[in-house]
Amino acid sequence: MSPPRRPPVPMADRIDARLITIATDHVRRLGPGRVTVVGVAQAAGMTHANVYRYFPSKQALIDAVVGEALKPIEAVLADIASAPDPADDKLERLVLDLARVYRDLLERDGPVFRLYVSAVEANRAVARRHRGRIRMLVERVVDEGITTGAFEPRDRDRALSFLTDVLYRFTHPAAVLADAGLARDVLDRRLAAVVRVALRALSVGLI
Structure with missing residues (x-):
């Protein structure tokens, strides 16, 4: 048969x-x-x-190019968010990998990454959709941490805003592009230190 x-x-x-x-x-x-x-x-x-x-339009075609390049990034982060690991471990991996995959895309496919940066600066729909998906994954992991007791923020929304603020320097695409000339190991050490502080703040209710 x-x-x-x-x-x-x-x-x-x-x-x-x-x-x-x-x-x-x-x-x-x-x-x-x-x-x-x-x-x-x-x-x-x-x-x-x-x-x-x-x-x-040509712009719609260019946006499709950007969207296609972002799909593997979203897939990597979605796998992390869906993993059975503790929420604090997942949030750490989520942030570190977001910075890593952006830098990988910049180094592997600089012209396309720069198109993404332009889309972010122009607040184009392709950038808003991607940002929304990333934020949704972060929120899912934070909410899981609150449910399990790994995180005890004073205010959930303020905690999410805090994460956005402290991680901007390492995960916003414009910042990633601006740091293109810096050694990755230096940035990785700095980001790891920031993540440790952020996780501590979430776990003991500093925010």
Whole structure:
């Protein structure tokens, strides 16, 4: 008996992915300023009018490039948040890995990371969605810590704001870009010290 056939991937999804892949390659080779819908269309073997069926503008296509690059980051952090580890361990890993994967993306794919920084500075939807997903994961781990007694903040919302404030220096994409010339081990030691202080503040109710 032959195995069941998988349902075919919708053609639109395959075309979307192909266009994003081509646009990403053009960003890397040409820089975002020289990426054009016409150029992407020619590389895909279609008309630029057809590209607009999937992405209504060049900016929408560029945002899709950014969103695709952020998906693996969100997956890594979601796995941490869903792990069975104690909440304080998970929060530490979540923060350290967020800084690490951003730096990895910057070093591996600088043009795309800079597009992400631009999206953050312009408060574009792709950046807001990503920020919302990261905040949701942090909130989930903090809430778990409160439930289990690992964290005893005086005020949950103030505690979350405190985390955002103290970790900005190491996890905000603009700060990551600004620190591109600093040695990673130096930044890692500094971030680890900040995380220890933040975890202590959460655990003993300083905030």
